[in-house]
Amino acid sequence: MQDDLLARAKAWLAEDPDADTRAELAELIDAEDHAELTARFSGTLQFGTAGLRGELGAGPMRMNRSVVIRAAAGLAAYLRSQGHTEGLVVIGYDARHKSEDFARDTAAVMTGAGLRAAVLPRPLPTPVLAFAIRHLGAVAGVEVTASHNPPRDNGYKVYLGDGSQIVPPADAGIAAEIDAVASLHDVPRPTAGWQTLGDDVLDAYLARTDAVLSPGSPRTARTVYT
Template sequence: MSVAEAARLWAEADPHEGDRAEILALVSAGDTAELERRFAGPLTFGTAGLRGPLRAGPAGMNAAVVTRAAAGLGAWLTASGSAGGGIVIGFDARRRSDEFAHVSAAVLTAAGFAVQVLPTALPTPVLSFAVRHLGCVAGVMVTASHNPPDDNGYKVYLGDGAQLVPPADREIEAAIAAVGPAREVPLADDWLTLGDDVEADYVAAVVAALEPARVPSRGDLVVAYTAMHGVGAETTRAVFAAAGLAEPVSVPEQDRPDPAFPTVAFPNPEEPGAVDLLTALAARVGADVAIAEDPDADRCSVVCGGRQLTGDEVGALLADWLLRRGVRGTYASSLVSGSLMHVVAQAHGVPSEETPTGFKWIMRAGSASAPLVYGYEEALGYSVAPSVVRDKDGISAALAVALLAAELKASGRTLLDRLDDLAREHGLFVTGQLSVRVEDLTLISDAMARLRSAPRLRCSAAAWRSPTWPWRARRWTRCACSGTASG
C-alpha cells in the first residue's frame, strides 16, 4: 500500500473533521515527504504515555490517536481486573488539551468506567494527587509538560498515583494497536465534571506535609516567581497563602496560561534565556529567591543571587533540609543525577537508592521499613512529599525551597551559603548537563549503544571530590584512581 492510500484510509476513519481535512489536503497536494513523516509509525508509549507534535495522522497528537489511546487503555484496565473503576482526567492549557481530555472521557465512559474530569486546566501534580485521593484505578493527564508549543501529550497514572512502568506500557501499546478505526469507537457523554474541591484538598495536603509553622519568619521572605505561561500560578499562590508566605511577585508577561509561550523560545526552565525575565524581576524587587515552574508545574528551577542553580544543587539542598528536619526514610535519585545527596543521606544514617531514569522508577524506591520520603532528578524534578503526590511536583518543591530560604534568611544567609556549607562538610560535587535535540530518533538509540559499549567511569577518589580541586579551570581531567577520562 502506498503512503497516499494509507493516508486516505486513515482519513476515512478519522472522527475529527479538521484532522481529516488536513490529511486529505496533503494527499491532494502530493506531499509525499510530509505524509511519510506522519505515517512512519504510530506514537509509542514512552515515559508514562504518548507525546508528540499536534498534527493529523498516526505519528501525531490528534483526536483519532487520543480516541484509540483511550480505548486501548480502557481495554487494558478491563483485562487487568479494573473494569468499572474510577478514572480521573486532567488537562493543561496547551492547544487541544481540553478537547483531548473530553474525548478520553467519552471513550472511557462508554467502556464502563466511572470517569471524573477536573474542572479546568490545572497542574499535573493535582491530577497525580487526585488519582489516590479519589480512589481511582487510573488517571490521565493531557499535557506535553515543557515540550515545544506545537506538542501535546497523554500521561497515564495507575491507581497508586505513580506513572506506569514496563511491562504495562508495552501491554497498553499492544491494546491500542488492537483497537479498530477511531470513528467506530463507542462514545458516551455522562461523565462527571469535578468542582474546585480537589485542588483545595491538594493545597491543604501539601501545606500539612511541609509544616510551614516550623519556620516562624516565613512571612518576611520575598519570592520572585514565573509560571512560564503555564497553569501553575493560581495553585502556587494558594499554597503560599495557606502556608503563611507572602504572595510571590510574578513575572507579569508569563503569569497567564498561553499555549503560544510568546516570551520564551522553549518553555523549559533549563533552556538558555528561559528564566531571564524572572532573574531581572528578582533583581528589581530584591527577591531573596526566584522560582520558575515549567508549564504544567511538575518541575521547578531556582535562581539565587542572580545565579540559576542546577537540579543537582537544589536536589541536595532539599535533601539536606529534610534530613535536618528529622525526616527519615529512603532518599532516592536517578542514575543521571549527582552523588552529593547520597553522601548527605549516608552522613545522617539513612538509606538512599539510585534508580533508573524517570520518576516512574524513583517513586518505587524504598521499602516497608524505610519508605520513600524524598526523590529527585537533575532535570529539575523533586518529590518533597511523596505521601501527597507520587510524582515530581514543582509546587510543593517551590514551597520547600521558600521555607528553606526563609530559614536561612532569618540568620542572614542564603541558599548559596548553604551550598558552601555542604561543600565544606562533604566535598565539592560538580555536575553538568548536555542537551541534544534530534528529530531522527535513531540517533538517540545509536548514541546510547555507544555509551553502553564504552561507558564513562565514575571516580570515587577523595581528591576528585575535594573542595580545593580546580574544577573551574577545566571541564575534563584524568581520573587519579583509574586513568580514565572523566567529567
C-alpha cells in the same frame, strides 16, 4: 509505494473525527505531498512509560484526536483486563492546543467502556491529577500535557491507582491494547455520562500541600518558577 501511502492516508481521513485535522490531511492528499505524508504515516507514535508525546497534526505520527481515542481505548481495555471493569479514571489537562478536546475524548471512551470518568474542572498542574487519583480512589488517571515540549506539541501521560506514572510491564500491556484497536468506528464514544469535578479537589490538594509544612517551618522560603 506511493499508492499505498495515499491509501493509508485516505483510510485515516475517513475515520478522523476532527474537522481541523481532516482539512489538513485532505490538503496534503490533494497535493500528493508524499514527503509530508511519509513523515506522518511512516509509523505510529510509540506508547511508553511517559505515554505519548509529539507534534500536533494529522496522521499516526502526530498527536491528534484519532491517536488519543486509540490510546484511551487501549488504556480502557488494559484496565478491564486487570479487573477494573467499573473503576474510576480521573482526567486532567493543560492549556495547550487540543488538550481539552483530548481530555473530553478520553472521558467519552472510558464511559463507553463501562468505566467511570471524572475530568478536572479546568487546566491545572499535573500534580493535582496525581493527587486526585489517590484522593478519589481512582484506578487510573490521564494527564493531557507535553510538559516542557514546544507549544506545537502535546502529550498523553498515564498514571495508575498509586498516583505515579506507569512503569514496566504496564506500559507494554497498554501499548499492546492500543495496537489491537482496529477501527475508531468500533470504539464507543457517548456524548455524556462522565463527571466534571469541582474545585473541592483542588482545595483538598492545596490543604494537603500546606499540611506538609510543620508549624515551625520557615515562612520566608522563596519559590522560583521557570
